[in-house]
Amino acid sequence: MKQYLRGFLSFSLGTWFRAIIGFISTPVISYLIVPEEFGRASMFTLVYNVALLFSLLGLDQSFVRYYYEKQDKSETFWNCLIPSVVFGMGISVIFILFERPLSVVLYGKHYRWIGLLFALSLLTGILQRYNQLSIRMQKKGILFSTLDIISSLGNFGGTVLFVLTLSGSFYAIVLGQIVGNISALIAGFLADRSSRKFAKLNINLLRIFLKYGLPFVPSSLLYWLFSSIDRISLRQYSTFTEIGLYSAAFKIVSVMQLLQSGFTTFWIPVAYEKYELNNDSKEFFKKANTMVSAILFVAGIFVLGFKDLIFLLFAKSYREASYIAPFLILYPIMYTISETTVLGINFSKKTHWHIVITSLSAIANFLGNTLLVPILGARGAAVSTGLSYILFFILRTVIAKKYYPVDFDLGRIYLCTLLTITVAAAGTFVKNYAFYGILCVLVMLAILLIYRDAFSYIKNQLRKK
Known part of the structure; x- marks a missing residue:
């Protein structure tokens, strides 16, 4: 490791x-x-x-x-x-x-x-x-x-x-x-x-x-549609200013997206090489999933906890974006974790499943944006997008396990996802900074406790290094 x-x-x-x-x-x-x-x-x-x-x-x-x-x-x-x-x-x-x-x-x-x-x-x-x-x-x-x-x-x-x-x-x-x-x-x-x-x-x-x-062209096109429905809906129901605030809100999760990018860039060649050399590497993939999940959930809550301070660095016209950002944190978290669970589809070359998964996720996101954007504007687009990525993760995981069964610890993932949704909802709709800060601290401690074995392992490895 x-x-x-x-x-x-x-x-x-x-x-x-x-x-x-x-x-x-x-x-x-x-x-x-x-x-x-x-x-x-x-x-x-x-x-x-x-x-x-x-x-x-x-x-x-x-x-x-x-x-x-x-x-x-x-x-x-x-x-x-x-x-x-x-x-x-x-x-x-x-x-x-x-x-x-x-x-x-x-x-x-x-x-x-x-x-x-x-x-x-x-x-x-x-x-x-x-x-x-x-x-x-x-x-x-x-x-x-x-x-x-x-x-x-x-x-x-x-x-x-x-x-x-x-x-x-x-x-x-x-x-x-x-x-x-x-x-x-x-x-x-x-x-x-x-x-x-x-x-x-x-x-x-x-x-x-x-x-x-x-086959990746239609599935990638559908993924583009899935990940772009929020801005398309804002273009239809709102203004360029709202789109601009929404784009600025994505900057708050840019650190998480960079974690996502850094991990997937490294992970894909490692996963394929590991499978080609030994296609019975399930314990390795399970451990990688646990480590990635632990780090991402903690990093996500950390970023959400400081979102208001970060947006103080922006021009005043962008400050409202701090209430748009929280649910968007689910995008890099769920997508990156799903990269460790989707391997069965790619190993088996059943790439047509990507089309099915992305289609269902896109439909859910479209319905969510159609319902919420006219009412909540950019905040509604963020809520719909974040929740849709949870569905995206579930579909990828369930289908991939049929072709390459790995005993991922999904119970911990779902529990931490629920805790992250709670923090995101408070950050979107509650303007009581004291309450929100206490909630972030409590959820952070809960996640550290839930994944204490993973963080203990990481700490030991860093200490040895």
Whole structure:
């Protein structure tokens, strides 16, 4: 287990530096860009994400799945990258040709150059996806973290530069993202050239990759819909200012999302390699699930406990977002824990189940947003999204166990989930700071007691290290 803790820490270095950069940059940007422009940037990101999903054709998932099975890593890399780039170029042309109607649908009016910005974001996003994956699958944790840091610094620096030189509109946020992608791409190529020697397309190999990867396109699209219904509903029933506050509320859980990103980045190659070497590794997966669950629940309550203090760093116009954030904490918690329980679906290559799971979760989220957003606005969207991710976790876990039964300690997970919901509800609807603070402390102590064996193990390992 020590080697896995070391591996996780090496992949997480970038995560924590990103958290520090985000902690500094987000309040700074909140003083430079108004919530309404944050809302417009959020809508841009929605369209960008769905275009990226179509462009990848699920081949990024094939790259991960077959990386350890194929001897020629360069051939695997290029047979996944080239079709994705070609398809992405086609989508980019559509963005440029239909710039005006796309802009009108998103924003109600035409924003010049928006099509070109979509195209640049998409193509750099595709290249950056494979840039990171190549390094990730080689388990070069320090290099991976370095690229994370370079991307974050480029993003922040580019955004501030464009705000100061052009305008405080959402263009600056988009351009900052492109600068971050390009910075990481250059660094990754220079550091990892030996693993990317050009290889021609192999039709038979591509056919295998597409057969595995294509089912991820509808499931990923449904997941995009599932995770975007909140902002789509706010766009329909509310204003760009509310969307901006909702986007700012996500910043409060950014530390948790970085934990999620750091863990899943490290976990996927480790899990596949462990399974390929010994497909009877159930005790290992159970222990990993216990450790991850314990850390995430404690971290989630800790972040919620300090949410009001954190938002004091933001511009005054963003302070209301502190009452939107609490239920959103369930998203990174439940998603990350589910990454340790969903393995049976991926090991058995029954990827069609991802479509079923995401569809049911998306329907639940749609119904919740339709009911709550007109009444509670952004707070309603947060409540619906958080609860939907609990359903997402349950479905992933139950179905995966049918194909690869692992005796996860689900009783503790459900109990801690209920405690987290209690804190989130108080943080959303109660403005008595003393009561809320006491509740956070009591729930934190309860979780530490529930997972005392896990924290005792972690403490001993750190002490030995």
